[in-house]
Amino acid sequence: MAFQSTQVWGNLISSAVFQLGGASTEQTNNTFCGAQYCPSEQTISNGNETSEAVVRPDQHLEITLISIYLGITFIGLLLTVFVLKPIKSSMSDKYSTLKERLAANLKLLFTDLNMAMIIPFALYTGMEQVMMFAQFTTVGVLVFLRVWSLSGQVPFELFFVIPAVWGLADAVWQAQSDALLGSVFHQNPEIAFSNYLMFQAMGLAVAYIYNIYLCEEMKLYILGVTVIISLIFLCIIEFRVRRRKREEK
Numbered sequence: 375m376a377f378q379s380t381q382v383w384g385n386l387i388s389s390a391v392f393q394l395g396g397a398s399t400e401q402t403n404n405t406f407c408g409a410q411y412c413p414s415e416q417t418i419s420n421g422n423e424t425s426e427a428v429v430r431p432d433q434h435l436e437i438t439l440i441s442i443y444l445g446i447t448f449i450g451l452l453l454t455v456f457v458l459k460p461i462k463s464s465m466s467d468k469y470s471t472l473k474e475r476l477a478a479n480l481k482l483l484f485t486d487l488n489m490a491m492i493i494p495f496a497l498y499t500g501m502e503q504v505m506m507f508a509q510f511t512t513v514g515v516l517v518f519l520r521v522w523s524l525s526g527q528v529p530f531e532l533f534f535v536i537p538a539v540w541g542l543a544d545a546v547w548q549a550q551s552d553a554l555l556g557s558v559f560h561q562n563p564e565i566a567f568s569n570y571l572m573f574q575a576m577g578l579a580v581a582y583i584y585n586i587y588l589c590e591e592m593k594l595y596i597l598g599v600t601v602i603i604s605l606i607f608l609c610i611i612e613f614r615v616r617r618r619k620r621e622e623k
Contacts, residue, residue: 498575503581504578
């Protein structure tokens with residue numbers, strides 16, 4: 375819970391920096407909206423006039439914000455190194471070197487079908503976080519700045535309901551994924567978790583990369599296809615695990 379709350383504190387810090395720095399919140403062009411919003415198309419030409427869909431803050435505000443986040447990161451690193459007690463890992467007894475640990479991760483990834491089928495789900499859990507933290511937040515800010523002309527068709531409260539429902543769904547995804555990994559890979563849980571977190575981070579990275587190039591509609595299609603594939607593979611894994619338990623009995 376403390377880890378996830380950093381999203382709240384991070385947004386509060388960003389908001390404070392931009393407000394105290396006098397960032398512009400004036401209304402801009404309302405052509406870029408909803409699923410049609412495309413980050414790669416920030417300007418639109420209308421005859422001889424060109425207007426921006428998003429007003430970029432001053433460079434000194436960006437530098438200030440980055441400096442704050444880097445400072446907090448450095449403080450966290452110091453606390454981890456000098457305050458956190460060393461955690462003894464069971465992998466230390468099995469694998470003495472980094473090479474052996476890496477080999478064990480690759481072996482599980484390429485020899486265990488269940489591990490391979492969890493990869494789409496791991497990617498999805500990373501991508502869906504970017505959907506809220508970057509994509510929905512960007513479009514939502516544009517809405518709050520009156521860039522999105524809703525014409526009264528969408529209740530204003532909906533932009534608070536959607537993150538709340540997403541938060542509940544994300545809590546289920548994260549909790550159930552941990553339970554699934556612990557159940558399926560009870561003999562090598564640390565290796566399974568390391569592979570899972572690696573692909574989750576990969577999903578985050580990939581989503582942040584295409585976030586600045588693709589329109590919101592295409593991002594939703596990608597996310598939808600990924601979650602469907604993930605659910606199909608999760609059902610197969612569940613069937614395989616239950617069949618294995620019946621055979622063991």
